[in-house]
Amino acid sequence: MKTNNLAFILLLASVIILNSCATSYRIINPTILHYTAQITNKDISLEYRYGMLHKRYASKEINKDIRLVAIKLTNNTDKDLIFGKDINLEFEQGNGLQILDHEKVFKKLKQNVAPYLFYLLLTPFVIVTHQTNSSGIKEVKGSIPIGPVLGPGLAFGNLVAAGSSNKKFKSELRQYNILGMTIKKGETIYGLVGIKASKFGLLKIKVQ
Numbered sequence: 001m002k003t004n005n006l007a008f009i010l011l012l013a014s015v016i017i018l019n020s021c022a023t024s025y026r027i028i029n030p031t032i033l034h035y036t037a038q039i040t041n042k043d044i045s046l047e048y049r050y051g052m053l054h055k056r057y058a059s060k061e062i063n064k065d066i067r068l069v070a071i072k073l074t075n076n077t078d079k080d081l082i083f084g085k086d087i088n089l090e091f092e093q094g095n096g097l098q099i100l101d102h103e104k105v106f107k108k109l110k111q112n113v114a115p116y117l118f119y120l121l122l123t124p125f126v127i128v129t130h131q132t133n134s135s136g137i138k139e140v141k142g143s144i145p146i147g148p149v150l151g152p153g154l155a156f157g158n159l160v161a162a163g164s165s166n167k168k169f170k171s172e173l174r175q176y177n178i179l180g181m182t183i184k185k186g187e188t189i190y191g192l193v194g195i196k197a198s199k200f201g202l203l204k205i206k207v208q
Helices: 003-018 055-063 102-109 114-122 147-175
Strands: 039-041 046-048 065-076 087-091 128-132 140-144 188-196 203-206
Touching: 046 102, 055 065, 055 102, 055 128, 065 087, 065 102, 102 188, 114 147, 128 203, 147 188
Parallel strands: none
Antiparallel strands: 039 046, 046 065, 065 188, 087 203, 128 140
């Protein structure tokens, strides 16, 4: 048996698997984030941060031209204000900014689970071992049917992992959905806002 061949096959399979696994969703929690930008307009303070998503979620964010923004808004005025009506976000250059419904953000950025079914194609995979006989001829020594365990195991494991991550992502988007929320005078709120944008542009507050 040529163990070096077997080792190579196992190493190659490991590299492919590790680069194709489901991405775990990292909870963002805007209430404890360190915000990277802060601006104030008419006694309304805005702090925000981009780039909280990672791996597959971050790739979707770029490919779909959607940017997820964590924001912290403080209303220091003497009246209640509604986010999305009385106050809104816009780009610093004054360009219009489209805030997306959190359900649409989830549908666009969620991790696809169907591709993990392709792992089932590994089910017939068998590692054949060889040995050299006394005449110097290579002969088949045996086989190791790893596919029936590897294929279904990887498919099911990644489906479960991706589904669980998407559930956490959707739950956090819903929890921190602030579109249409009333910000009482003196109150600070935290949110996750999806905007239609092809880059991470500077933001400012627009007061109606």
